[in-house]
Amino acid sequence: MTNRRLVILTEGRLDVFSAKTAVSVIRYRREDVVALIDRVNAGKDLESIIGIGQGIPIVSTIAEALHLNPTALLIGIAPPGGMLPPEWRKHITDALKNKLHIISGLHCHLNDDPEFCKLAYDHQREIRDVRKPPGNISLGTGKAKETKTLRILTVGSDCNIGKMVTSLEITSAAKKRGIHACFVATGQTGIMIDGSGIAVDHVISDFISGAAEKLVLDRAHYQLLSIEGQGAIVHPAYSGVTLGLLHGSAPQGLVLCHQPARKTLRHFADFPILPLPYLIELYEKLAQPVHPCKVIGISLNCFGMTDNDALQEIEKTGRETKLPVTDPIKFGVDKFIDRIIPLLP
Amino acid sequence: MTNRRLVILTEGRLDVFSAKTAVSVIRYRREDVVALIDRVNAGKDLESIIGIGQGIPIVSTIAEALHLNPTALLIGIAPPGGMLPPEWRKHITDALKNKLHIISGLHCHLNDDPEFCKLAYDHQREIRDVRKPPGNISLGTGKAKETKTLRILTVGSDCNIGKMVTSLEITSAAKKRGIHACFVATGQTGIMIDGSGIAVDHVISDFISGAAEKLVLDRAHYQLLSIEGQGAIVHPAYSGVTLGLLHGSAPQGLVLCHQPARKTLRHFADFPILPLPYLIELYEKLAQPVHPCKVIGISLNCFGMTDNDALQEIEKTGRETKLPVTDPIKFGVDKFIDRIIPLLP
Numbered sequence: 001m002t003n004r005r006l007v008i009l010t011e012g013r014l015d016v017f018s019a020k021t022a023v024s025v026i027r028y029r030r031e032d033v034v035a036l037i038d039r040v041n042a043g044k045d046l047e048s049i050i051g052i053g054q055g056i057p058i059v060s061t062i063a064e065a066l067h068l069n070p071t072a073l074l075i076g077i078a079p080p081g082g083m084l085p086p087e088w089r090k091h092i093t094d095a096l097k098n099k100l101h102i103i104s105g106l107h108c109h110l111n112d113d114p115e116f117c118k119l120a121y122d123h124q125r126e127i128r129d130v131r132k133p134p135g136n137i138s139l140g141t142g143k144a145k146e147t148k149t150l151r152i153l154t155v156g157s158d159c160n161i162g163k164m165v166t167s168l169e170i171t172s173a174a175k176k177r178g179i180h181a182c183f184v185a186t187g188q189t190g191i192m193i194d195g196s197g198i199a200v201d202h203v204i205s206d207f208i209s210g211a212a213e214k215l216v217l218d219r220a221h222y223q224l225l226s227i228e229g230q231g232a233i234v235h236p237a238y239s240g241v242t243l244g245l246l247h248g249s250a251p252q253g254l255v256l257c258h259q260p261a262r263k264t265l266r267h268f269a270d271f272p273i274l275p276l277p278y279l280i281e282l283y284e285k286l287a288q289p290v291h292p293c294k295v296i297g298i299s300l301n302c303f304g305m306t307d308n309d310a311l312q313e314i315e316k317t318g319r320e321t322k323l324p325v326t327d328p329i330k331f332g333v334d335k336f337i338d339r340i341i342p343l344l345p
Numbered sequence: 346m347t348n349r350r351l352v353i354l355t356e357g358r359l360d361v362f363s364a365k366t367a368v369s370v371i372r373y374r375r376e377d378v379v380a381l382i383d384r385v386n387a388g389k390d391l392e393s394i395i396g397i398g399q400g401i402p403i404v405s406t407i408a409e410a411l412h413l414n415p416t417a418l419l420i421g422i423a424p425p426g427g428m429l430p431p432e433w434r435k436h437i438t439d440a441l442k443n444k445l446h447i448i449s450g451l452h453c454h455l456n457d458d459p460e461f462c463k464l465a466y467d468h469q470r471e472i473r474d475v476r477k478p479p480g481n482i483s484l485g486t487g488k489a490k491e492t493k494t495l496r497i498l499t500v501g502s503d504c505n506i507g508k509m510v511t512s513l514e515i516t517s518a519a520k521k522r523g524i525h526a527c528f529v530a531t532g533q534t535g536i537m538i539d540g541s542g543i544a545v546d547h548v549i550s551d552f553i554s555g556a557a558e559k560l561v562l563d564r565a566h567y568q569l570l571s572i573e574g575q576g577a578i579v580h581p582a583y584s585g586v587t588l589g590l591l592h593g594s595a596p597q598g599l600v601l602c603h604q605p606a607r608k609t610l611r612h613f614a615d616f617p618i619l620p621l622p623y624l625i626e627l628y629e630k631l632a633q634p635v636h637p638c639k640v641i642g643i644s645l646n647c648f649g650m651t652d653n654d655a656l657q658e659i660e661k662t663g664r665e666t667k668l669p670v671t672d673p674i675k676f677g678v679d680k681f682i683d684r685i686i687p688l689l690p
Binding site: 238240 | 483484486546579580590593616619
């Protein structure tokens with residue numbers, strides 16, 4: 001993770017939600033990023049498109065970024081299904097030929113591609129498929145609940161709504177308050193930012209909770225584990241991952257993430273986002289038999305709203321749920337930390 | 346599936362629950378089974394141990410079964426974690442050397458084992474890993490709910506409690522009443538019995554609901570799909586698979602399976618079995634946002650009880666849940682079919 005100089009590939013999908021991986025790596029590892037590759041947006045000002053990343057150039061090809069001495073090409077999107085768009089192959093082969101490592105979180109392992117493998121071997125470079133799980137994951141046993149560490153899991157009213165960001169912000173705010181805290185990455189982007197973790201959406205489905213449990217047991221010496229959530233509990237595609245993670249990590253507290261502007265599930269316009277009280281009851285009721293836990297706060301993603309409008313939403317949601325509510329990016333997560341401190345071991 | 350003559354390996358684990366695969370294949374494909382291999386129980390009367398399988402000999406080695414002209418060795422257990430007990434290797438190599446095919450539902454693919462592969466190649470025999478999913482599974486889209494077929498899914502208060510048996514019994518009872526019905530296998534044993542299906546517990550976890558959806562879409566021309574459930578919704582190890590299957594198959598009706606004598610989850614003595622009304626509410630509430638559905642009946646597994654005691658349990662459960670209740674093995678599933686017929690397309 002040290003001294004890496006990343007070129008991030010987004011190729012025309014550069015917006016806050018589609019290029020979640022790129023945006024998050026820029027937000028949390030700004031110092032590692034030297035350029036973006038995106039033919040559609042080449043030459044434009046990155047900050048004006050995604051609100052962060054001031055000064056990072058957007059170019060069209062690997063060749064145009066070589067003078068910045070990059071060490072690796074990072075695949076900057078997380079498309080549903082996780083397949084590689086065919087038009088991206090040339091960027092990857094170009095990168096390997098120019099002695100860059102490859103970092104990918106796609107479901108399809110680039111290490112399984114004969115052409116990429118040969119180039120990586122020929123140029124002595126590494127292809128890191130971060131979604132590939134470790135080999136030693138067991139079935140879930142329910143043992144995470146026996147650890148003393150305080151386990152706080154983010155859950156959501158949808159995917160791609162702010163769970164990882166909330167967990168990262170809780171971790172860094174807790175550290176600033178002197179708490180021995182650890183961010184627990186459970187998805188590709190979190191792993192790219194943190195350097196460790198398991199992509200629980202990529203393990204064999206019988207082992208989801210086992211993977212979550214392993215993440216907790218391996219980090220049980222921390223005071224606080226801030227665990228990145230995945231999916232949403234009533235999502236037609238991803239609910240299984242969400243529930244396995246909930247039961248495997250056995251959190252004592254949940255932070256429910258929500259975007260007020262979103263009315264239907266992203267990419268699933270037939271499915272309305274459910275009311276927060278329904279979701280709170282459902283998450284708590286599902287957790288209860290394995291490990292009782294409570295929703296301790298609501299994290300709102302007010303991206304695109306004025307601060308004033310965001311504050312109104314926060315107040316409204318607070319009245320509706322009787323819980324601490326904040327937008328972590330706009331207003332920080334001190335409200336959550338105040339709630340977490342009395343629960344610490 | 347035709348003209349197979351199976352030797353089933355159980356090797357000392359011959360009881361109704363541990364050797365679920367063996368027992369179910371004997372129950373539903375009696376005519377295919379020529380012998381069992383189980384050193385501990387060799388020479389004993391099979392029917393007196395598991396209640397079925399009259400006349401099937403139990404022997405110690407493949408060699409002792411060769412005079413019965415077997416065509417395949419079937420691995421007859423489904424251990425938690427799905428690994429191969431090391432002491433079983435010799436039976437598998439013996440089988441291949443004697444020109445038997447291998448049928449396995451373990452999580453570890455026997456096809457990945459170099460020794461087994463070489464023997465299979467040398468003797469021109471096939472190793473069928475039934476848990477290996479097809480390559481063309483997509484992410485779930487929620488489309489199963491748009492099919493006209495009536496989708497009835499079994500769910501449970503625990504694993505290994507009668508979901509597959511209930512789904513099989515519903516299928517055959519429906520066929521007898523003239524309904525164009527199809528059993529939908531979602532686990533290794535169901536696939537071994539039916540010859541088709543997908544082991545949803547073995548797909549990459551992001552694709553659980555996609556696998557369930559594919560099973561429904563590929564069979565949408567039937568009047569009735571009787572879908573085999575998996576796991577249990579508040580199980581510390583398997584809940585993710587259960588929920589992905591529920592959302593992916595989008596059933597209109599559920600049959601909840603339960604064993605009155607069981608007080609804690611099998612293999613998880615710290616986790617009590619939850620009251621049926623709690624489970625009914627939870628399953629319905631989880632399904633509702635993706636596809637509204639109702640529990641239409643309770644299937645009791647009264648194994649080991651007298652018929653009289655079983656009838657008392659059935660009556661008690663009926664009072665408690667106000668739903669049709671039966672033990673499919675002892676008393677058939679006509680009560681469920683009566684409930685299903687008015688729902689047919």
